[in-house]
Amino acid sequence: MRVIRxxxxxxxxxxxxxxxxxDEITRCHDDITIDIVKITTSGDxxxxxxxxxxxxxxxxxxxxxxEALSRGEIDFAVHSLKDLPANTNPRLPIVxxxxxxxxxxxxxxxxxxxxxIGSSSLRRRLQLERLLPDKKILPIRGNITTxxxxxxxxxxxxxxxxxxxxxxxxxxxxxxxxxxxxxxLPAPGQGxxxxxxxxxxxxxxxxCVNDDVSRDCAVAERSFAxxxxxxxxxxxxxxxxxxxxxxxxxxxxxxxxxxxxHVGELSGSRVRAESIGEKLAEVVMS
Numbered sequence: 210m211r212v213i214r215x216x217x218x219x220x221x222x223x224x225x226x227x228x229x230x231x232d233e234i235t236r237c238h239d240d241i242t243i244d245i246v247k248i249t250t251s252g253d254x255x256x257x258x259x260x261x262x263x264x265x266x267x268x269x270x271x272x273x274x275x276e277a278l279s280r281g282e283i284d285f286a287v288h289s290l291k292d293l294p295a296n297t298n299p300r301l302p303i304v305x306x307x308x309x310x311x312x313x314x315x316x317x318x319x320x321x322x323x324x325x326i327g328s329s330s331l332r333r334r335l336q337l338e339r340l341l342p343d344k345k346i347l348p349i350r351g352n353i354t355t356x357x358x359x360x361x362x363x364x365x366x367x368x369x370x371x372x373x374x375x376x377x378x379x380x381x382x383x384x385x386x387x388x389x390x391x392x393x394l395p396a397p398g399q400g401x402x403x404x405x406x407x408x409x410x411x412x413x414x415x416x417c418v419n420d421d422v423s424r425d426c427a428v429a430e431r432s433f434a435x436x437x438x439x440x441x442x443x444x445x446x447x448x449x450x451x452x453x454x455x456x457x458x459x460x461x462x463x464x465x466x467x468x469x470x471h472v473g474e475l476s477g478s479r480v481r482a483e484s485i486g487e488k489l490a491e492v493v494m495s
Contacts, residue, residue: 211241213414216274216283219247220352222374226402227287229377230307230418237417246283248274275301278407285406285415290398290427291371293405295435304412305419306427307402310373312448314393316386317357317375323366327356332444333369335463336393339470353378373400394446394461394472397430422451425479429458432486437462437494447486456482460489 213234217227224245231243250273271293274286278301285304297303314333316326326341327349328334334346349356349365353374360368367385375381401423406412430447437445446461457476463469471493477485 212244213241213285214244214246214283216246216248216277216286217288218250218270218274220354222289222353222378223287225377226289230287230402230404233418234414238414241414246277248277248283250274275405278405281407285404285412288403288405289371289374290401290403290431291396293398293403295397295431297405300408301405302408303403303427304406305404305415306423307404307418308420309423309426310400310402311371311376311387312395312400313372313390314369314388314395314399315372315375315384316367316369316388317360317383318367318385319360319363319365321363321366325365326367326369327360327365328369330369330396331465332396332446332461332463333393335444335465335468335470336446336461337369338468340388340392353380357383371395371399390448390459394459395448397434397445397447398427399448401427403427425449425451425456425482429456429482429486430460432483433458433460433490434486436487436490449482451479452476454479456485458485458489460486460493462490462493 215227215231217223227245231245234241235243250270271288277283278286324344326344326346328346329348329350337346353370356368359365372387375384404415404418426449429449433447434445437443444463444465449456449458455476456479459474462471473489473493475485475489
């Protein structure tokens with residue numbers, strides 16, 4: 210029996226997502242058994258050193274996992290794609306993209322009747338300021354269960370979280386309002402799980418996990434973010450859909466200083482998904 214080691218964070222959501230991938234692999238390969246390896250990241254223990262901006266930091270939940278992958282301590286890692294920086298290490302490529310879950314953001318309201326909404330994302334905050342001008346948006350950190358506890362204890366009045374994460378841990382019933390992608394444009398890759406491996410290794414066993422539609426959408430969305438320099442705190446949203454042989458990409462960039470929104474849309478062949486993202490970035494910034 211071949212043992213495959215999957216690296217992931219130890220949070221409830223991260224473990225659930227890794228288990229989804231593990232279940233699909235073992236369903237398709239009866240000669241493989243999975244060992245899920247929990248890895249504590251800097252984002253789990255201390256976030257302050259990464260940025261003075263409390264919103265929208267990327268990379269803090271992946272560094273230690275990528276180091277373990279580089280050292281060969283795990284065979285591949287499972288991430289929420291939206292948490293991976295747009296610029297990835299070519300030695301640690303994404304080797305499979307899961308079928309996309311719900312791409313939307315969700316509002317969960319508590320019972321205290323206040324107007325303070327917690328969000329970890331600058332992208333969400335700036336869009337929410339326009340959509341819900343009567344609400345005060347404050348930064349909040351921690352995993353889903355920590356944030357929900359702070360909501361239930363009355364520290365804040367509501368939370369904005371990714372719907373896919375709530376659904377994957379069985380908490381969809383807590384959603385008060387599901388925002389459409391027209392109301393709040395999601396983060397690039399939101400709802401997709403990324404399997405990150407080592408360059409040059411055989412990951413053919415992940416063909417049962419990989420979804421070509423998700424891959425092409427992700428490539429377009431992430432190339433858009435990368436062209437805008439969205440590595441850490443840049444407020445960027447992107448959402449792509451496949452329509453036959455074409456991919457249609459909508460993108461958003463917000464100038465935080467001026468609160469000016471730059472939005473655009475572009476379609477083209479799926480085989481040109483990366484260049485579509487790059488071209489759309491030029492369009493929204495022109």
